[in-house]
Amino acid sequence: MATRQHSILTIDGVAALLDALRRRGYRVIGPTVRDQAIVYDDITSLADLPRGWTDEQGAGRYRLARRDDDAVFGFAVGPHSWKKFLHSPAQRLWRTERSADGVRIIAEPVSAKPLAFVGVRSCELHAIAIQDRVLLEGAYPDQHYRARREAAFLVAVNCTEPGGTCFCASMNTGPKALGGYDLALTEIAAEGERRFAVDVGSAAGSGLLAELPHRAATPGETAAAEAAIAGATGRMGRAMPDADEVPALLRRNLDHPRWEEVADRCLTCGNCTMVCPTCFCTTVEDVASLDGSASEHVQHWDSCFTMDFSYLHGGSVRASPRSRYRQWMTHKLSTWWDQFGTSGCVGCGRCISWCPVGIDITEEVAAIRGSDSAARGREG
Amino acid sequence: MAAASARRPRLAVWKFASCDGCQLSLLDCEDELLMVAERIEIAYFPEAARRMLPGPYDLSLVEGSITTPADAERIQRVRRQSRRLVTIGACATAGGIQALRNFADIREYAAAVYPYPEYLETLATSTPISAHVPVDFELRGCPIDKGQLLEVIKAFLADRKPAVPGHSVCIDCKRRGNVCVMVASGTPCLGPVTHTGCGAICPSYDRGCYGCFGPVAGANTAALAKEFAALGVARRDIARLFQTFNAAAGAFRDEAERHGD
Numbered sequence: 001m002a003t004r005q006h007s008i009l010t011i012d013g014v015a016a017l018l019d020a021l022r023r024r025g026y027r028v029i030g031p032t033v034r035d036q037a038i039v040y041d042d043i044t045s046l047a048d049l050p051r052g053w054t055d056e057q058g059a060g061r062y063r064l065a066r067r068d069d070d071a072v073f074g075f076a077v078g079p080h081s082w083k084k085f086l087h088s089p090a091q092r093l094w095r096t097e098r099s100a101d102g103v104r105i106i107a108e109p110v111s112a113k114p115l116a117f118v119g120v121r122s123c124e125l126h127a128i129a130i131q132d133r134v135l136l137e138g139a140y141p142d143q144h145y146r147a148r149r150e151a152a153f154l155v156a157v158n159c160t161e162p163g164g165t166c167f168c169a170s171m172n173t174g175p176k177a178l179g180g181y182d183l184a185l186t187e188i189a190a191e192g193e194r195r196f197a198v199d200v201g202s203a204a205g206s207g208l209l210a211e212l213p214h215r216a217a218t219p220g221e222t223a224a225a226e227a228a229i230a231g232a233t234g235r236m237g238r239a240m241p242d243a244d245e246v247p248a249l250l251r252r253n254l255d256h257p258r259w260e261e262v263a264d265r266c267l268t269c270g271n272c273t274m275v276c277p278t279c280f281c282t283t284v285e286d287v288a289s290l291d292g293s294a295s296e297h298v299q300h301w302d303s304c305f306t307m308d309f310s311y312l313h314g315g316s317v318r319a320s321p322r323s324r325y326r327q328w329m330t331h332k333l334s335t336w337w338d339q340f341g342t343s344g345c346v347g348c349g350r351c352i353s354w355c356p357v358g359i360d361i362t363e364e365v366a367a368i369r370g371s372d373s374a375a376r377g378r379e380g
Numbered sequence: 381m382a383a384a385s386a387r388r389p390r391l392a393v394w395k396f397a398s399c400d401g402c403q404l405s406l407l408d409c410e411d412e413l414l415m416v417a418e419r420i421e422i423a424y425f426p427e428a429a430r431r432m433l434p435g436p437y438d439l440s441l442v443e444g445s446i447t448t449p450a451d452a453e454r455i456q457r458v459r460r461q462s463r464r465l466v467t468i469g470a471c472a473t474a475g476g477i478q479a480l481r482n483f484a485d486i487r488e489y490a491a492a493v494y495p496y497p498e499y500l501e502t503l504a505t506s507t508p509i510s511a512h513v514p515v516d517f518e519l520r521g522c523p524i525d526k527g528q529l530l531e532v533i534k535a536f537l538a539d540r541k542p543a544v545p546g547h548s549v550c551i552d553c554k555r556r557g558n559v560c561v562m563v564a565s566g567t568p569c570l571g572p573v574t575h576t577g578c579g580a581i582c583p584s585y586d587r588g589c590y591g592c593f594g595p596v597a598g599a600n601t602a603a604l605a606k607e608f609a610a611l612g613v614a615r616r617d618i619a620r621l622f623q624t625f626n627a628a629a630g631a632f633r634d635e636a637e638r639h640g641d
Contacts, residue, residue, distance in 0.1 A: 034559070035558070035559040035564070035586065036559060036564040036565050037559040037564050039557070039559060060562075060563055060607070061563060061566075062560075062563050062564045063564070064564070078559075079559050079560065079563075079564070080557065084557060089554075089555040089556075089557070090555065264600075264603065265600075265603050266600065266603070267548070267572040267573060267600050267603055267604055268548070268598060268600065269548040269550040269551075269571070269572035269573070270547060270548060270550055270551045270554075271550050271554060271560065271572070274550070274551065274554030274555070275554065285543055286543070287543075288534055288538065289534075290412060290415045290416060290419060290530065290533070290534055290537070291415060291418075291419065292537075292538065300555065301551070301554075301555055302551075303547070303551055306545075306546070306547040306548075306551065307546060307547075307597050307598065308545060308546055308547060319598075321598065321600065353563065354560055354563050355563075356550075356560065356562050356563060356569070356571075356572050356604070356607060357603050357604070357606075357607045358607075
């Protein structure tokens with residue numbers, strides 16, 4: 001495979017990139033330190049980026065920490081994902097007004113301000129592609145998601161510092177961004193300064209790069225960028241065992257005793273679904289004024305872990321924590337293939353880090369696999 | 381609309397053992413209060429109005445728990461006069477902070493507080509209204525959320541079920557974009573086992589959830605308590621975390637008892 005010609009940005013080039021996006025009218029969102037974590041929020045300058053910060057992650061544990069260098073992107077993914085901006089936690093869909101002429105239904109206009117995301121990881125590009133499939137394909141595409149998605153400018157960052165709960169390498173979703181971005185950066189340290197090898201992924205990306213102070217990468221810089229990504233592949237904190245076989249493994253183990261064991265630990269709080277970058281479920285709520293003259297129809301993020309989620313007349317279909325955890329995990333890893341033609345998991349590790357009791361999806365798969373005779377047989 | 385203005389539904393607000401904070405939430409509605417008063421006749425609300433009209437009432441909001449023999453009688457009379465009875469707040473729905481007496485000897489408590497406890501006529505326990513009379517809807521919280529109170533009133537006026545979700549505080553906390561205080565700072569937080577309603581106020585201010593809205597349905601308090609212990613919370617402090625405003629509510633009571641001395 002031919003090595004693509006990289007360009008090089010310096011740290012000032014990254015600052016110029018943020019300025020250029022702002023000048024073009026984008027709302028620029030990127031990683032920033034807030035509330036003891038690296039979150040995604042509005043950024044206005046280089047100073048907002050988490051330069052010199054990193055994260056230490058484990059099951060049910062996340063700690064913000066100082067790095068011993070001034071890397072800009074030297075951390076893994078945090079509690080937020082880009083779905084917060086593309087697939088909003090609360091979205092008014094329409095409202096009604098009652099007047100003498102009757103009831104008028106007013107559709108919510110789509111948002112006008114285009115978004116630019118800086119620091120999108122490979123696992124997150126895969127997650128966005130999955131949500132594209134779920135929310136844009138089919139008979140009823142989500143208009144609000146579509147407007148934001150089509151206008152969005154994506155600056156990817158190749159992972160060079162995977163976290164303790166990362167397992168994208170085993171899911172074939174990273175650490176290197178292979179497409180779906182406008183520009184992709186790989187951070188390297190050279191001659192005592194931070195440099196960023198740039199890949200162009202679109203015409204828009206090419207146009208923007210042309211405005212920035214940049215130069216061609218030396219062969220040494222290109223090699224350093226590739227080595228940094230390759231190094232990340234080998235430093236994943238976790239791995240999904242035998243990922244290709246997981247859909248079938250779970251299909252034949254729906255009554256495995258492990259579901260009961262994980263249910264003893266599971267709080268059914270729904271945190272895993274909220275932090276998951278592919279979980280897309282929503283509910284709608286009608287909010288009426290006291291005098292009945294107006295109402296709003298609002299969509300909110302929902303979770304398959306709530307009792308209301310599967311409530312039909314008379315009760316919840318999935319009343320037990322066992323059935324709810326199993327529903328979530330088998331959908332994510334197995335039936336998602338049947339429904340959407342891919343896995344619903346991108347190996348970002350958020351569900352492991354942000355589970356208050358540290359339930360680990362890779363460990364649960366390994367436990368089921370460990371007592372599955374077919375899986376063991378293959379290992380011979 | 382015309383029918384509603386011909387005869388406005390009559391509202392009564394009742395107080396039992398409580399701090400009055402929940403019924404004040406109705407007065408706290410400020411902007412919406414005049415609209416409420418237009419749509420509903422506030423017939424009995426001693427905290428707010430001198431004029432007290434006799435029953436029957438279309439909607440009774442009941443605050444407070446049952447702690448005396450007289451109140452155990454009075455709630456029966458309230459129920460008989462009320463077409464719909466909605467309990468508001470942790471006292472009315474779970475017995476409140478005063479349900480700590482349920483785990484102790486009330487005579488010892490009384491002797492410690494009052495110079496002449498023999499003049500007190502009190503029950504050994506503080507119990508929710510639903511332990512005494514049928515309740516049409518329970519609105520939780522210490523205090524209740526005024527937005528949810530308005531929703532209950534709106535639902536009553538439209539003769540529909542109130543849209544009051546029953547999920548954990550975590551769902552609202554994550555929708556707000558908060559960073560989990562338990563995962564990122566090791567702060568014990570009752571959010572995962574607590575019924576939503578407040579909008580995740582405490583974690584938004586970097587504190588763990590105090591469980592003001594009581595346990596969520598099917599709360600796995602045992603697994604959470606185990607995690608608190610792993611964070612280094614002492615056994616006695618775990619019991620205390622569960623023994624606050626909803627001390628007598630099912631899962632919280634059981635977990636505190638499991639961590640008792």
